[in-house]
Amino acid sequence: xxxxxxxxxxxxxxxxxxxxxxxxxxxxxxxxxxxxxxxxxxxxxxxxxxxxxxxxxxxxxxxxxxxxxxxxxxxxxxxxxxxxxxxxxxxxxxxxxxxxxxxxxxxxxxxxxxxxxxxxxxxxxxxxxxxxxxxxxxxxxxxxxxxxxxxxxxxxxxxxxxxxxxxxxxxxxxxxxxxxxxxxxxxxxxxxxxxxxxxxxxxxxxxxxxxxxxxxxxxxxxxxxxxxxxxxxxxxxxxxxxxxxxxxxxxxxxxxxx
Amino acid sequence: xxxxxxxxxxxxxxxxxxxxxxxxxxxxxxxxxxxxxxxxxxxxxxxxxxxxxxxxxxxxxxxxxxxxxxxxxxxxxxxxxxxxxxxxxxxxxxxxxxxxxxxxxxxxxxxxxxxxxxxxxxxxxxxxxxxxxxxxxxxxxxxxxxxxxxxxxxxxxxxxxxxxxxxxxxxxxxxxxxxxxxxxxxxxxxxxxxxxxxxxxxxxxxxxxxxxxxxxxxxxxxxxxxxxxxxxxxxxxxxxxxxxxxxxxxxxxxxxxxxxxxxxxxxxxxxxxxxxxxxxxxxxxxxxxxxxxxxxxxxxxxxxxxxxxxxxxxxxxxxxxxxxxxxxxxxxxxxxxxxxxxxxxxxxxxxxxxxxxxxxxxxxxxxxxx
Numbered sequence: 059x060x061x062x063x064x065x066x067x068x069x070x071x072x073x074x075x076x077x078x079x080x081x082x083x084x085x086x087x088x089x090x091x092x093x094x095x096x097x098x099x100x101x102x103x104x105x106x107x108x109x110x111x112x113x114x115x116x117x118x119x120x121x122x123x124x125x126x127x128x129x130x131x132x133x134x135x136x137x138x139x140x141x142x143x144x145x146x147x148x149x150x151x152x153x154x155x156x157x158x159x160x161x162x163x164x165x166x167x168x169x170x171x172x173x174x175x176x177x178x179x180x181x182x183x184x185x186x187x188x189x190x191x192x193x194x195x196x197x198x199x200x201x202x203x204x205x206x207x208x209x210x211x212x213x214x215x216x217x218x219x220x221x222x223x224x225x226x227x228x229x230x231x232x233x234x235x236x237x238x239x240x241x242x243x244x245x246x247x248x249x250x251x252x253x254x255x256x257x258x259x260x261x262x263x264x265x266x267x268x269x270x271x272x273x274x275x276x277x278x279x280x281x282x283x284x285x286x287x288x289x290x291x292x293x294x295x296x297x298x299x300x301x302x303x304x305x306x307x308x309x310x311x312x313x314x315x316x
Numbered sequence: 317x318x319x320x321x322x323x324x325x326x327x328x329x330x331x332x333x334x335x336x337x338x339x340x341x342x343x344x345x346x347x348x349x350x351x352x353x354x355x356x357x358x359x360x361x362x363x364x365x366x367x368x369x370x371x372x373x374x375x376x377x378x379x380x381x382x383x384x385x386x387x388x389x390x391x392x393x394x395x396x397x398x399x400x401x402x403x404x405x406x407x408x409x410x411x412x413x414x415x416x417x418x419x420x421x422x423x424x425x426x427x428x429x430x431x432x433x434x435x436x437x438x439x440x441x442x443x444x445x446x447x448x449x450x451x452x453x454x455x456x457x458x459x460x461x462x463x464x465x466x467x468x469x470x471x472x473x474x475x476x477x478x479x480x481x482x483x484x485x486x487x488x489x490x491x492x493x494x495x496x497x498x499x500x501x502x503x504x505x506x507x508x509x510x511x512x513x514x515x516x517x518x519x520x521x522x523x524x525x526x527x528x529x530x531x532x533x534x535x536x537x538x539x540x541x542x543x544x545x546x547x548x549x550x551x552x553x554x555x556x557x558x559x560x561x562x563x564x565x566x567x568x569x570x571x572x573x574x575x576x577x578x579x580x581x582x583x584x585x586x587x588x589x590x591x592x593x594x595x596x597x598x599x600x601x602x603x604x605x606x607x608x609x610x611x612x613x614x615x616x617x618x619x620x621x622x623x624x625x626x627x628x629x630x631x632x633x634x635x636x637x638x639x640x641x642x643x644x645x646x647x648x649x650x651x652x653x654x655x656x657x658x659x660x661x662x663x664x665x666x667x668x669x670x671x672x673x674x675x676x677x678x679x680x681x682x683x684x685x686x
Contacts, residue, residue: 132571143569149562151629151683160559161571163552173550203684 060123062087062224062255063108063139066131068117070103077103079279080117085224087159090246090256091284092266095276096299099245101259104276105226109141110134127129140217141226144233147213152204154194157185157201182219190245207238211245218249225249226257231265243269261299275299330640332680338682340623344638345674347667351642355649364652367513367527377644378537379635382501385537385544386581386588387615388636392548393581393630394561395444395451399458400615402588404608406462407433407593409616410478415486423490428551432589436462437586438496441579451582460614467605483601493534496598498529510634533595537637542589544633557581561628570628589682617664618643623678630679642667 061084070078076244078100085091095101106112109130110121114306119126121137128134131141148157159179166175180197190211192204201209210230227246231239246269250256260266266273274284275298282298344468363369383400390397407429414425440458443452461490470477486492508515508525516523548554560577567574592611597603622639624631646667650660 131569137573141569143566147566149559149566149629151562151625152558156558157557160567163555165552172552174552174555176550188494200683 059086061120062122064118064120065104065108066118066120068104068107068114068119070100070107070112071115076279077093078107078114083274083281083284085255085257087255088250089251089270089271090250090258091277092258092260092270092273094260094266094273094295094299095180096261096265098278099276099299100279100306102228103132105228105257105259108134108224109139109226120205128161136222138221138223140220140227141228142210142213142217142230143186144229145243148201148204148209149300151200153198153200154187154204154212155179155197158183158186158212158219162220186215186219187212190248191241203253205238207234207241210234210242214242214245214249218252218254222254224255225259228259231260231262239265258308263295263299266295267292329628338677339684340678341635341638342678344559344622344635344642346634346642346674347636349672351649351667353644355645355653359653362652362654363650364537367507367525369652371527371531373645373648374392375531375533377641379536380535380614380640380643382533382540382592382595383585383588383615384570384584384618384622384640385540386634387612388619388624388631388633389544389548390448390581390585391616391619391624391626392628393557393578394560394564395438395441395578395581396455396616397440397441397582397585398452398584398612399455399462401608401611401613402438402459402462402466403433403436403586404593404596404611404616405466405605406436407590408597408607409466409470409605411594412482413473416479417473418664419485422486425489426491426495426594428473429594430587433586433590433593437679438579440586445575445578445584450505463605470603470605471586477605478602481514481594481604482597482603486598486604494534495532496592499535500536501529504529531595531599533599533600536595537640540591541543541637542635544634553577553664556637558629561630562603563629576660614643617668620675621668623671623675625679630683639671642671646648 063085063089065081065083065085068081069076081100081104083091083146087198093101094105103112107114110131110133113128119128120230121139128137134141136208149160152160154175156179159182164175164178164182165172166178167173170227183197184194184258192208202214204212214225214227215232227228230242230246234242241267246256246258250269250271258266258270271287273287273290273295275295278300336455342600364373383404387400396500410429410432411422411425414420414428415422418425420428429465435498436458440451440455443449444454447454454567463578467477470479479490483496489666504513504525507513508523513525516522548557556567556572556574559570559572564574589608589611596607618639619631619636620626620639620640622632622635622637624636650663651657666686
């Protein structure tokens, strides 16, 4: 199968700081690819390179086999690469349906003028939310009244509805409780089964193991390679993220719950 | 996920009435009802509610409305414009300078003034968007710059700070009546003839009604409120206004052209200020360097009474219009009620405080803020 995105030997320097020192990863349709790494490992820089926020200092990005140059995030969105940021996914003061169609407002014409098609927006929002298992009081309910997990789910549903082929999730579960995390992971599973390539960024190994098909660990701007599900244990992933052994003893005394 | 298809037991069902009531304009509606009740009780017989009285406070309210619509949309887009008052003074002075001092035809003076003022609005917006500075500071600078020019230009050209003769210069012009005239004069004459409204008993206006028509100022106010409301709630651009003020970064990630939206809203605010200024100079027949003082705050107060959130992303044009109505009715009503005029500020402060407390409560109900 052809990868949807190939990141080849990506380097990114910020002045004298080397954020990415040659990272190569392939992403396939219909898989959930977990990108693990501790703080400062280069996860954020890497996904921002994928989503057009940064352009790489060197290296090549192939999208569906073609070399791609993203000038800004809009190019990436247009190509089908959507990013859901942890806290910037939704606008809490606005209604769910206004949020859902933000930047993609449906238009209807009346009296020769172009209006926001609230009817269509409301219907679509309600049905998409039902599919994702979220019950809204109404499409005009403000996003601020939703839980963190529901907000992530709305953002994911939105990205998929508008034709995302690659969905980058930036630490979607890091601020969530147990049940909300389970809901978001279930959403990821649904989206993956629709053939979307999910890039799941996290530093939580247990969340990664729950949905991941393949795992790539970043450490200090480098990758330790990619492992398939079943070929690697959570403990090994944890050690790779920490970049050494010192966490192993600590983990023992914590009963392996980190 | 199986339980998720059932309604969440922690979300209370809301009754239809409660749902219909809980809206951004509720504070403004409650305030309007309260203010009118108060003045009907305390100034009901003072002439406040006869034709002349109604025209008096509705004209004042309409003035507030015109600048409140611009300030409201800009505030929802997440920015402030403190230069509105100076812009009013500046625009009026530009019309006088072009139309009277330079003796241009009035239509040209008005159009040129609109172009200059809207360009200043765009400059405000461009600086805010480009530098990322708070609009509070940028437009505070514009406030001083424009006020300075408003005094300097007539001083230099005419050696005075008030330029008159605008009404004479506007005689027979085709654009000037759009701002300075009245409509439905025949209807008001008929009302006068029927005895519904008073007519002048003597003098050269004998037999004419005391109110000779709906001033264009009022037409502009209502027109701007309707257009502003439709743009905000019924168009794609309106969604972008909410998004730009709600969270500019999140909006950018979703592909909303936030900078363009903000600059356009600064331009619209300048446009509204200029409409105000043109109506004012047409009514007074003169332009003064001190016109429009403190109008920026009056606009912001009306918008906040109307339920908009100072930090952006939330508000209503209808609410802002009601805020302007409350403002105008209180200001003129206290005069009719015979209250010492210095107490107006006390009233205003109390209303502002009550409105903001009520609005904050309503907003929390709607948006789930904590």
